[in-house]
Amino acid sequence: MSPEANPAPPAATGKKKRLSREIVLSAALALVDAEGLDALTMRRLGQELGRDPMGLYRYAENRAALLDGVSELVLNELAIFPDDPDWQAQLRRIAHDLRLLALRHPNVVPLLVTRPLSTPLGLRPLGTLRPLEQILSLLIDAGFAPADALHVYRAYYGFLYGHILNELQEFIVDPDENEALLRLGLHRLPPKDFPHLRALAPVLVDYDGMAELDEGITILLSGLAARLSLPEAPAKL
Amino acid sequence: MSPEANPAPPAATGKKKRLSREIVLSAALALVDAEGLDALTMRRLGQELGRDPMGLYRYAENRAALLDGVSELVLNELAIFPDDPDWQAQLRRIAHDLRLLALRHPNVVPLLVTRPLSTPLGLRPLGTLRPLEQILSLLIDAGFAPADALHVYRAYYGFLYGHILNELQEFIVDPDENEALLRLGLHRLPPKDFPHLRALAPVLVDYDGMAELDEGITILLSGLAARLSLPEAPAKL
DNA sequence: GCCTACAGTCTACATTGTAGACAAGTTGCT
DNA sequence: AGCAACTTGTCTACAATGTAGACTGTAGGC
Numbered sequence: 001m002s003p004e005a006n007p008a009p010p011a012a013t014g015k016k017k018r019l020s021r022e023i024v025l026s027a028a029l030a031l032v033d034a035e036g037l038d039a040l041t042m043r044r045l046g047q048e049l050g051r052d053p054m055g056l057y058r059y060a061e062n063r064a065a066l067l068d069g070v071s072e073l074v075l076n077e078l079a080i081f082p083d084d085p086d087w088q089a090q091l092r093r094i095a096h097d098l099r100l101l102a103l104r105h106p107n108v109v110p111l112l113v114t115r116p117l118s119t120p121l122g123l124r125p126l127g128t129l130r131p132l133e134q135i136l137s138l139l140i141d142a143g144f145a146p147a148d149a150l151h152v153y154r155a156y157y158g159f160l161y162g163h164i165l166n167e168l169q170e171f172i173v174d175p176d177e178n179e180a181l182l183r184l185g186l187h188r189l190p191p192k193d194f195p196h197l198r199a200l201a202p203v204l205v206d207y208d209g210m211a212e213l214d215e216g217i218t219i220l221l222s223g224l225a226a227r228l229s230l231p232e233a234p235a236k237l
Numbered sequence: 238m239s240p241e242a243n244p245a246p247p248a249a250t251g252k253k254k255r256l257s258r259e260i261v262l263s264a265a266l267a268l269v270d271a272e273g274l275d276a277l278t279m280r281r282l283g284q285e286l287g288r289d290p291m292g293l294y295r296y297a298e299n300r301a302a303l304l305d306g307v308s309e310l311v312l313n314e315l316a317i318f319p320d321d322p323d324w325q326a327q328l329r330r331i332a333h334d335l336r337l338l339a340l341r342h343p344n345v346v347p348l349l350v351t352r353p354l355s356t357p358l359g360l361r362p363l364g365t366l367r368p369l370e371q372i373l374s375l376l377i378d379a380g381f382a383p384a385d386a387l388h389v390y391r392a393y394y395g396f397l398y399g400h401i402l403n404e405l406q407e408f409i410v411d412p413d414e415n416e417a418l419l420r421l422g423l424h425r426l427p428p429k430d431f432p433h434l435r436a437l438a439p440v441l442v443d444y445d446g447m448a449e450l451d452e453g454i455t456i457l458l459s460g461l462a463a464r465l466s467l468p469e470a471p472a473k474l
Numbered sequence: 475g476c477c478t479a480c481a482g483t484c485t486a487c488a489t490t491g492t493a494g495a496c497a498a499g500t501t502g503c504t
Numbered sequence: 505a506g507c508a509a510c511t512t513g514t515c516t517a518c519a520a521t522g523t524a525g526a527c528t529g530t531a532g533g534c
Contacts, residue, residue, distance in 0.1 A: 137433055
């Protein structure tokens with residue numbers, strides 16, 4: 001066989017279409033979803049697109065920017081309706097949506113969480129700031145003073161991200177080995193030092209993340225509503 | 238000068254003491270604190286210790302293990318008294334301590350947050366699981382049913398980590414340029430799309446993370462205590 | 475003394491991100 | 505159409521990284 005046998009052995013959408021930022025980012029996301037963050041190298045992504053790796057630099061300044069792009073792409077999947085008059089219901093729905101999003105793209109969560117730590121707020125990709133702006137809008141429209149809206153947002157988003165991290169930590173990718181692996185792992189712990197953790201093994205196994213998130217949100221929202229002079233929302237405390 | 242001029246030009250604690258895991262990890266932590274995660278390469282750390290980089294592999298199986306070690310080291314700075322009868326006060330104190338810890342080691346926070354995502358619970362470094370076990374112990378001793386203790390822990394730790402991430406995101410390392418940089422960043426945002434965010438600039442600048450954390454904890458703890466049949470703790474709802 | 479184990483070093487290599495020169499292809503103008 | 509300006513894609517090259525494997529000390533036990 002000639003050295004030029006197959007120009008794009010693995011996946012290549014069309015034959016040789018023009019590239020675009022969206023195409024590149026989508027491919028990157030697909031790769032991360034399928035094989036994890038480490039698999040996302042310039043060469044690998046190039047190969048996945050049937051293109052020279054260097055070409056990618058036309059669509060992302062460097063690898064970090066590419067990661068930001070993936071973050072942005074994922075966050076764009078999140079729908080927010082800033083005009084919903086029932087802010088509590090809306091926040092609750094968003095929370096569940098974001099949770100599902102995270103479960104759908106678990107490998108991207110580290111990006112969502114860490115990339116903002118390396119970039120001052122104002123310089124983040126715009127798509128990343130959209131949820132913040134829209135939720136502020138939602139709250140302000142609902143009658144909160146802007147500063148209070150910010151407080152609510154922070155408590156809410158903080159809790160939400162915390163929950164997602166928590167849940168993903170106990171999330172084992174391979175559902176068959178789930179219980180076995182978990183117990184096996186726990187079994188390794190010295191019983192002297194970790195009695196409670198070991199005893200909780202059965203409870204740990206059937207973690208209902210959705211219910212737990214919902215409870216937390218309920219507590220938080222009613223608590224927030226009580227502490228701040230809330231608008232016409234139907235608070236049942 | 239000969240090619241063997243100075244064997245350890247930069248920092249070298251003693252002359253040439255025997256290495257140990259603690260020494261290596263401490264140096265690694267110092268390096269991360271000083272220059273960020275990316276600066277922690279095997280060669281650089283070796284140089285910092287005046288040793289050949291390969292020697293480090295005697296004390297950490299690979300780079301990932303080294304990162305885990307740093308996480309563990311930092312978490313060990315956190316003091317927990319699982320015998321305190323006032324669980325609410327204890328949780329509140331721990332929250333503030335952890336927050337300060339995070340502010341002291343901001344570059345380590347990504348590790349604290351992401352490393353557990355790559356390791357099934359049972360296989361984490363033991364030092365990392367200690368807080369979990371001890372808080373469970375605290376709650377169970379205080380009278381919670383074990384399963385409820387787990388719920389409380391999850392809500393609590395979730396919120397706590399979420400808050401820390403939130404706060405660090407708005408934390409600008411250089412305090413002089415803080416306001417300027419922040420506003421500058423925000424100024425870049427298209428006013429059409431981000432009116433609320435831009436308007437909140439002044440509020441964003443003086444973020445009182447400590448107060449905000451405390452309020453959140455208050456809401457969460459009293460909420461949790463109300464929802465679960467709590468023990469003799471003094472709940473003031 | 476010698477022998478075994480382990481600490482530390484050296485050399486070497488595959489893999490990564492990315493700069494810079496170039497080629498090929500596309501678009502707009504006249 | 506024909507040329508020019510620009511955009512896309514490719515190639516070559518290099519410095520930096522993690523780490524395997526062989527080697528060299530050095531310390532302690534007989």
